[in-house]
Amino acid sequence: MRQAVDYLFIDEAGQVSVANLVAMAAAARNLVLVGDQMQLGQPTQAQHPEDSGESTLEYLLQDERTVPADTGVFLDTTYRLHPHICQVNSEAFYEGKLHSAPGCENREIRIPAGGSGILTRGAGIVFVPVEHEGNTQGSDEEAEVVRELFDELQGLEYTGVSREVVGRLGVEDVLVVAPYNMQVRKIRDVLPAGARVGSVDKFQGQEAPVVIVSMCASEGHDSPRGIEFLLNPNRLNVALSRAQSLAIVLGHPGLATTRCRALGQMKLVNLYCRIVGNR
Numbered sequence: 001m002r003q004a005v006d007y008l009f010i011d012e013a014g015q016v017s018v019a020n021l022v023a024m025a026a027a028a029r030n031l032v033l034v035g036d037q038m039q040l041g042q043p044t045q046a047q048h049p050e051d052s053g054e055s056t057l058e059y060l061l062q063d064e065r066t067v068p069a070d071t072g073v074f075l076d077t078t079y080r081l082h083p084h085i086c087q088v089n090s091e092a093f094y095e096g097k098l099h100s101a102p103g104c105e106n107r108e109i110r111i112p113a114g115g116s117g118i119l120t121r122g123a124g125i126v127f128v129p130v131e132h133e134g135n136t137q138g139s140d141e142e143a144e145v146v147r148e149l150f151d152e153l154q155g156l157e158y159t160g161v162s163r164e165v166v167g168r169l170g171v172e173d174v175l176v177v178a179p180y181n182m183q184v185r186k187i188r189d190v191l192p193a194g195a196r197v198g199s200v201d202k203f204q205g206q207e208a209p210v211v212i213v214s215m216c217a218s219e220g221h222d223s224p225r226g227i228e229f230l231l232n233p234n235r236l237n238v239a240l241s242r243a244q245s246l247a248i249v250l251g252h253p254g255l256a257t258t259r260c261r262a263l264g265q266m267k268l269v270n271l272y273c274r275i276v277g278n279r
Contacts, residue, residue: 001026001027002026002273003026003028003029003153004027004028004122005027005028005029006028006029006030007029007031007032008023008024008025008027008028008030008031008032008094009026009032010031010032010033010034010035011035011058012034012035012038012056013033013035013056014035014036014039014040014041014042014055014056014057014058015032015035015039015040015041015042015055016035016042016055016056017042017052017053017054017055017056017105018051018052018054018055018056018059021056031162033056033060033072035056035057035260036057036065037047037055037057037058037064037065038065038093038094038233038234038237039190039203039204039234039237039238039241040200040204040234040235040238041054041055041058041234042055043201051080052127052129057090063148065076065093066094066095066097069187074097076097076099077097077098077099077100077101077124078098078099078100078101078104078241079100079101079104080104080207080241080244081100081104081241081243081244082098082100082104082105082107082108082124082243082244082246083100083104083105083123084123084124084125085241085247086098086099086104087124087242087276088124088125088185088193088240088274089237089240090239091274092233092236092271092274092275093233093237100207101161101264103160103161103162103211103243104161105213105230106159106160106161106162107123107158107159107160107161107209107244107245108122108123108158108159108245108246109122109123109153109156109157109158109169109209109210109245109246110122110156110157110158110165112146112157113170113249113275117152118145118148118149118152119149119152119246119248121165121246122156122158122245122246123245123246124246124247125236125247125248125249125275126127126242126246126247126248126249126250127248127249127251127275127277128145128149128249128250128251129187129252129253130142130145130250130251130252131220131252131253131273132252133218134218135216135217135218135252136218136222136223136224137153137180137181137182137183137216137217137219137223137224138180138183138185138186138216138238139183139186139214139216139217139218139238139252140186141187142183142214142215142216142251143183143186143187143190143214144189144190145250146176146187146190146214147187147190147191148247149212149250150174150176150191150195150212151226153169153173153174153210154169154171155169155248156168156169157169158173158209158245159270169209169210171192171194171195171196172194172196172208173208173209173210173230174195174196174208174209174210174211174212175196175203175206175207175208175210175211175212175243176191176196176197176211176212176214177193177197177198177199177200177203177211177212177213177214177239177242178197178198178199178213178214178216179199179216179217179235180216180230181199183214183216184197184199184212187214191243196205196208200235200238200239203238203239203242204238206242207242207243207244208242208243209243209245209246210242210243210245210246210247210248211239211240211242211243211246211248212248212250213239213240213247213248213249213250214250214251215230215242215249215250215251215255216250217230217252217253217255218252218255219252219254219258219259220255220258220259220269221254221258221259221260221261227258227260227265227269228264228265229266231255231268231271231272232238232267232268233271234270236272236275240275249276251276255272256269256272256273
């Protein structure tokens, strides 16, 4: 296979390890890497010396959030996200360089005027505070609010890029994301069969008109794997960017005042505050 092809395209290069790239590279004279280093990287289960455990994009771009002009091409247009979601994600994860394609502003969920439900907006990022105490990997309180939101959304009209009604929301039109498997199970138990519930890892690459994100932990510093996992920027980015119209974040208000022990943790909490502050 050595130099068997002129060009080798590697999709989802953010999930391809450096070692695998080296093994494949000899088959081509030119490599084209396509991917997003600000989404989930390659899962690993072992210790790797030096940089060999990094994904190809992590290794090449290091701490860059977008592709520098002298390194490659940054695709700066999203055809999925409503501008209100895109603006938050762009500023938080892509140095303000990501923009929605024309027409995406027409993607909305039609919330009944004067309704008595939880939701008052049909587009953008909405934070719903849920009080609870002592939860680490699962929250019955948030699972119940997820059920209420899910029921409230069913049957609502939603529009596409042409502003026309695409249809009415059904079970398959709402993604529900949680950081821990315990919360995934709790939410599955209260939602109807066929509901799309899972962790961020399950839904990378998928999309839906509405995404509900259940943070579930009462305190960031007590959560398993720490703040670094719960408020990981790549995981938050993937969760929010599955939504075409509306992203709903459920969380205990105390997460925004989580006790930090290092500068890096302060940056993570600050990022979370920026996201949930867009009400």
